[in-house]
Amino acid sequence: MAHKFCACYGIPQKLFLDSFQELDIPVLALSATIRQSDTGQLKTRVEAFIGVLEEKRSKNHEQYASA
Numbered sequence: 001m002a003h004k005f006c007a008c009y010g011i012p013q014k015l016f017l018d019s020f021q022e023l024d025i026p027v028l029a030l031s032a033t034i035r036q037s038d039t040g041q042l043k044t045r046v047e048a049f050i051g052v053l054e055e056k057r058s059k060n061h062e063q064y065a066s067a
Helices: 010-022 036-065
Strands: none
Touching: none
């Protein structure tokens, strides 16, 4: 696990995110240093990501239903 303030911290994550983006797969990147005070923001981000997944599933379903 890379340390957040290490110069190379974002490189593996960026490669990972870019790989999934090329495959059109949604990804939610979260920090490993989540504190109790961050739960509201985390909940909002997860709910928004679930919305993205549901929208993508709906579009895929429509695409296959019309084929």
